Amino acid sequence: MINIEQTRFNMVEQQIRTWDVLDRKILDLLYKTKREEYVPAAYRSMAFMDMEIPLEHGAVMLTPKMEARIIQELHIKKSDNILEIGTGTGYMTALLAQLGAHVYSVEIESALLAAAKINLQVHDIHNVTLKHGDGAKGWPAHAPYDVIVLTASTPVLPDAFKNDLAPGGRLFAIVGEEPIMQATLINCIAPGKFHSAFLFETCTAPLKNAIQVEQFHF
Template sequence: MNVELARFNMIEQQIRPWDVHDPEVLQLLAVVRREDFVPAEHRQLAFVDTEVPLPNGQCMLQPKIEARLLAELQVQRHERVLEIGAGSGYMAALLAHRAQHVTTLEIDPQLAQLAADNLRRAGVKNVDVLNVDGAASVPVEGPFDVIVLSGSVAEVPSNLLAQLKVGGRLTAIVGQRPVMRSVLMTRDADGSFRTRVLFDTVAQRLRNFGEPSRFHF
């Protein structure tokens, strides 16, 4: 596989058509080596428009989704970021190149170690990978400028929204199969939240986040 040609085609054929035109984001995608965050047995899928399998039944989001979220969040160099669902560490690496610091939480110990190892090999030093359940509590003092849920939830938990600064942004994939929507939520000065729907998609559930009851009375 011609890696550089595959990377170029990913950016030009998958990511640009998804309304990602920020030159800094596109340059970042060219610099951060996605193939280094993909398990060796699935390296041929690194630049394909699909979810890449990870250990224990987990997966990486599609490249175009990661890129679109990064572009919509507009992370700044002075900002602190919280990610729920480290996976292989790739999204944390992208965020880290734009942020002051990233804390990424991963419930699966094997994935937490994988992410930490990948980030270390990539020379990314401003990310802390914590092996904790992000659905239970956030073991890091907030508030944060940006929160990223790298997976889907039935609804965004109020305890995570409470961790956002005024002007802070949270992105999540919300809903039930077959219809889910990626949303961007922004906290206003009065404590309310503005929600903008970005696109329709589907994604694997983040573990231990609540599901609505199937019973209605």
């Protein structure tokens, strides 16, 4: 018989804390928000493993340590207006919503969006507006945002995302192409002024319809 809480403890202590996620508020949130309940039934036994979980249409659920690190790097405040591109199962959405004021989450795949809606309702997460659409090039409808998160990679990061940040806003994106991509944190210092920091190298599936690197032909 699997001890779920022991397995969750192992995930937090062995995967997440060792990846420099040490903020007590974030760690407590990971214990509180039951990740396995957001994982598709077919993969629920993998909910605590250090691996990406496949979703429909080529999307993936990021590794637990990646989810936790993203949340920590964004330093979310209770007053933050948040944009998430790629709702997936709604797990990251739930984490963001419990830390910020409101989350606008955009998902291109209607089946994923429907499942996320149920997951969030079941867990009484209500400060979220789910949108069906293509957010790969930006989603200005509710800008400016204090926080923007892209939950899949993009070969090129459109300027629209930076321009939709409020002063003091933070943007997390995984930028580049296989085999090496850069996890990037962009801060809006003042209107039109930004500071970019490369956090670590990684690799994950791209957003559907993400902007591609221009190919030069001779």
